Amino acid sequence: MNAPEGSQVNESQKVNILMVDDQPAKLLSYEAILAGLDANLIKARSGREGLELLLKHDVAVVLLDVSMPEINGFEMADMMRQHPRFQKTAILFISAVRMSDVDRIKGYQSGAVDYISVPVVPEVLRAKVAVFAELHRKSRELEHLNRELEERVEQRTFELRESEGQARERADLLELASEAILVRDLAGEVQYWNAGAEALYGWERHQVLGKPAHQVLETEFPVDAASIESALINEGRWHGNLIQQTRDGHEVIVASRQVLKKEAGSILEINRDITAQTRAEEALRRTEKLAAMGRVAGIIAHEINNPLEAITNAFYLLRNHPSLDEEARYYAQLGEEELARVCHITKQTLGFYRESQHPVDVSIAGLLDEVLQLQMRQLQLTRIALDKKYFSNGTVRGFPVELRQVFFNLIGNAIQAMPEGGRLRIRMGDRWNEAVGRTDLVISVCDTGTGVRPEHAKHLFEPFFTTKSSKGTGLGLWISKGIIQKYDGTIQFRSIPFKGGNITAFRVTLPGAAPTAQVIAGTDHSTADEIVRVALGQT
Ligand code: ADP
Ligand code: MG
Numbered sequence: 432m433n434a435p436e437g438s439q440v441n442e443s444q445k446v447n448i449l450m451v452d453d454q455p456a457k458l459l460s461y462e463a464i465l466a467g468l469d470a471n472l473i474k475a476r477s478g479r480e481g482l483e484l485l486l487k488h489d490v491a492v493v494l495l496d497v498s499m500p501e502i503n504g505f506e507m508a509d510m511m512r513q514h515p516r517f518q519k520t521a522i523l524f525i526s527a528v529r530m531s532d533v534d535r536i537k538g539y540q541s542g543a544v545d546y547i548s549v550p551v552v553p554e555v556l557r558a559k560v561a562v563f564a565e566l567h568r569k570s571r572e573l574e575h576l577n578r579e580l581e582e583r584v585e586q587r588t589f590e591l592r593e594s595e596g597q598a599r600e601r602a603d604l605l606e607l608a609s610e611a612i613l614v615r616d617l618a619g620e621v622q623y624w625n626a627g628a629e630a631l632y633g634w635e636r637h638q639v640l641g642k643p644a645h646q647v648l649e650t651e652f653p654v655d656a657a658s659i660e661s662a663l664i665n666e667g668r669w670h671g672n673l674i675q676q677t678r679d680g681h682e683v684i685v686a687s688r689q690v691l692k693k694e695a696g697s698i699l700e701i702n703r704d705i706t707a708q709t710r711a712e713e714a715l716r717r718t719e720k721l722a723a724m725g726r727v728a729g730i731i732a733h734e735i736n737n738p739l740e741a742i743t744n745a746f747y748l749l750r751n752h753p754s755l756d757e758e759a760r761y762y763a764q765l766g767e768e769e770l771a772r773v774c775h776i777t778k779q780t781l782g783f784y785r786e787s788q789h790p791v792d793v794s795i796a797g798l799l800d801e802v803l804q805l806q807m808r809q810l811q812l813t814r815i816a817l818d819k820k821y822f823s824n825g826t827v828r829g830f831p832v833e834l835r836q837v838f839f840n841l842i843g844n845a846i847q848a849m850p851e852g853g854r855l856r857i858r859m860g861d862r863w864n865e866a867v868g869r870t871d872l873v874i875s876v877c878d879t880g881t882g883v884r885p886e887h888a889k890h891l892f893e894p895f896f897t898t899k900s901s902k903g904t905g906l907g908l909w910i911s912k913g914i915i916q917k918y919d920g921t922i923q924f925r926s927i928p929f930k931g932g933n934i935t936a937f938r939v940t941l942p943g944a945a946p947t948a949q950v951i952a953g954t955d956h957s958t959a960d961e962i963v964r965v966a967l968g969q970t
Pocket of ligand 1: 905
């Protein structure tokens with residue numbers, strides 16, 4: 432083991448032993464004695480050199496000759512002990528046995544000091560150095576373990592703090608959510624209840640924790656509890672609409688998403704209040720149905736009214752006919768009176784159909800905006816981009832309620848045709864109608880939705896034709912057509928496949944209020960042109 436000064440051989444495992452002696456021959460003999468120890472041997476020829484090497488290496492034992500010129504062994508030991516790094520470094524003095532020396536050596540308080548008398552007995556030197564070296568190795572290992580432990584503790588503390596922070600952050604987010612968020616255990620008892628749930632249901636957290644959630648909310652499920660449970664167990668999730676009761680007894684309809692958290696043994700439930708939306712949709716369907724009934728009644732009344740008038744006239748003539756005797760005249764009068772009642776009923780029904788007797792100036796632009804405003808939420812929800820341009824005020828003389836119904840249905844149909852989002856394009860402009868010599872108002876509603884299947888095309892305006900099963904009445908277009916025809920207008924549509932999707936355009940033409948010849952550039956409309964323009968993304 433011939434180690435040069437400052438040797439780096441496998442430092443991590445071997446300990447360093449520094450040998451300080453002014454006589455090279457002695458250094459060589461120590462080297463020979465210690466060669467059997469698995470250590471790096473570093474040699475210094477003076478106390479000064481010894482101190483320099485100490486600074487460079489992590490030394491386990493210093494073998495120190497007491498009698499050296501310049502700085503002797505004791506002086507070097509004193510200097511070492513003043514340095515914090517070397518206060519515990521083991522020192523093995525080599526000295527001729529002089530009592531004064533022995534006393535002085537005993538004066539060192541630290542235990543890691545010993546001495547060897549000259550002449551050196553190799554076994555003794557080797558044994559003493561080996562003990563110190565082992566001691567050093569052990570304490571170095573211990574230090575290393577300690578450091579590792581500290582690091583691990585630190586890392587774990589950091590992780591804990593981190594996950595605590597994340598959990599807090601997540602909890603904050605849950606609190607901010609406008610949805611009602613609750614966590615219930617597998618027995619159904621509430622474990623967590625966010626601010627959104629407090630706001631929606633009116634129950635505060637402390638009032639419901641530990642209580643059966645769906646009992647408190649008197650939940651009505653759309654399917655039986657067992658099938659929800661099996662969906663949660665098999666697929667890990669379930670969603671559907673629930674009807675629930677708030678604390679003050681109001682009914683709310685929520686769109687509910689539930690997820691099973693297997694590891695936590697709980698169910699996370701996120702409920703969005705869709706009461707207003709559902710009610711609005713129901714109301715809309717009801718109005719459409721009512722309007723349809725009104726129209727049916729109107730048509731029947733109208734059909735009956737003409738023959739009734741003829742019969743009334745006939746009875747009038749009959750009653751005063753000179754050939755009738757007293758009894759026959761009585762019966763004729765009775766018939767006439769009953770007839771008058773029937774006439775009254777049909778007139779009333781006709782009145783119900785006509786919403787108002789007096790037409791007014793209706794701004795179609797205002798009307799379209801109103802309808803769009805009503806549908807705005809739906810547009811945003813389904814991510815439909817709205818692109819609307821009005822090239823005209825669009826004033827028409829008529830009845831606002833029925834006209835609004837036409838555009839409500841057209842825009843509603845377009846939105847319903849784009850459940851995955853798309854583009855809703857609305858245009859309105861004047862067009863000079865050469866054939867009749869007047870300006871017409873043209874309104875078009877285009878969508879990039881499902882399109883109309885060719886086999887359905889000719890049925891669209893028929894009553895009760897719908898492809899929306901229970902969600903549709905199939906009366907919207909039929910009613911719209913009837914209304915537009917009353918205005919002497921037309922309603923048409925085209926639907927074509929385009930770029931893997933479809934473009935559907937509905938066009939309503941209404942005779943303008945004022946017979947002027949103003950034509951606004953670029954608003955020449957035909958449904959086919961419309962479709963091409965939408966396809967090319969032009970206005
Ligand atoms: P409803 O909307 O109640 O179904 P409508 O008379 O308004 O009744 O429409 C009849 C049918 O016409 C719809 O069910 C649908 O199949 C079709 N339809 C109407 N508008 C569109 C459109 N923009 N895109 C695709 N299909 C449409
Ligand atoms: Mg409709």
